[in-house]
Amino acid sequence: MRGIAGGMRRRPPKYSAATLAWRGLKGDYWPRVWRDTDLKRSYDAVVIGGGVHGLATAYYLARNHGMTNVAVLDKAYLGSGASGRNTAIVRANYLTPEGVAFYDRSLQLYNSMALDLNINVMFSERGHLTLAHSDAALRTMHWRAEVNKLQGVNSSVIGPDEIKEVASSLDTSDHPRYPILGALYHPPGGIVRHDAVVWGYARAADHMGVEMHQKTEVLDILCTGGDGADGKGAGGRVTGVRTNRGDISTPIVINCTAGWAGLISAMAGVRLPITTHPLQAAVTEPVKVFLPTVVVSGSLHVYISQTDRGELVFGAAVDAVATYSIRGSLEFTEELAGHVLELMPSVSRMRLLRQWSGLCDMTPDYSPVMGFTPVDGFLVDVGWGTYGFKAAPVSGEQIAEAAATGRTPELIAPFALSRFDTGELVGEKGAAAVGH
């Protein structure tokens, strides 16, 4: 157990082969991984949203800053939103120096996560191919590769022959409508089991004293001194939150609610540059493992990876129409199938098992909105669009630092809400629009 400042309650059961065998032989139940406690009337900080971002924030508040009197509130169950709906891809090959430094730190944290949290997150560092089908796309790949190299991130542009060596099932001939001209190859990228990350953070935060409250919906954020109605808005400060289980007083509220971020921020009188769009994904029946890397095609709006069970997981771009409805559509499956077969004609006989969708909080520049807002004590970790999962560890770490110290850490300074006032946008569309 590493140096945990105060609040250490009990040791969680150690997950290892030995305890697995021992408990299997004894036949007794595993203890509950996190507690179900009563809601207290007061906390040092309240995190809204029990997804991977909210839980990581609570974990780092407790571990790095000794703040253990923290509650994570979720209106459903932990990991019920985008944390369990994403396509589990991690990478750091972004376009802007700010983005690359940030996501690279996240990848480092993912690398040590299994040890830190004592849970098998099944990080498979299998490499990541971003295909280019036009000269313009190839130019962006070169641009990204050079920015990445300068930041010490392993990325390079490779040609069709090398692509064939990495992923032989891709059609690298000149027959397709959009032939593959080259690719950005990023060996440190890969996939992580997203549910394990949620459970690992929840379990680790719980044993340091953080409380997780599921089925606890935030109805209002209580503010005082602001220029809007009820003391909300710029110039005010947070005094608490109103939930369906009663009021809580707290000086710090952190909004980690992804697709619902705009609704929660409006409760504090803060408007965000965010619209909510669904993103659809699908998975096939399992087959023998044949695809060794993650394959992304921005032009064809698709990304593909094969799980350890053998299913192909497909993701796409967000739906064009802003909505909070997560119903799937036939157009998505048709378009997806067409694009996948363009890349890999050999999978034409495979069947889709299911499709689902999750909500994405899209910003105009495809970068997140993180840090302080005009309302004192109200922090946001939102605007995570289609790239939230891969950034969860670093976001939690940095937002926790901001909340605990009252200062914006250097790594997230470019992503402040105030960048929209000054026009200093961090344009990541070239690497994040469909890039997974």
Added chain:
Amino acid sequence: MLLVPCPNCGPRNSADLRYGGESHARPDPATAAPLQWRGYLYLRDNPAGWLRETWYCRSGCRRWFTLERNTATNEFRDPPQPGDKRGAKA
């Protein structure tokens, strides 16, 4: 599939149209302060409920118009009819 009630072409698949997003009044260029432009350009209400939004019927009548849609259920309310100037954008 989302059926969008185009005032000129009738119900159309949303794939036939371009989604223009939330509809807000443009600030007066003669008097608007930078922060007003910031709000107009970037900030959104993004409600989970009724929303006034713009659409462009790109493969039909090729006109812009505004509609009211519930973003939680995707139902449209009281769409404008052909010849009705209410939803038309000059």
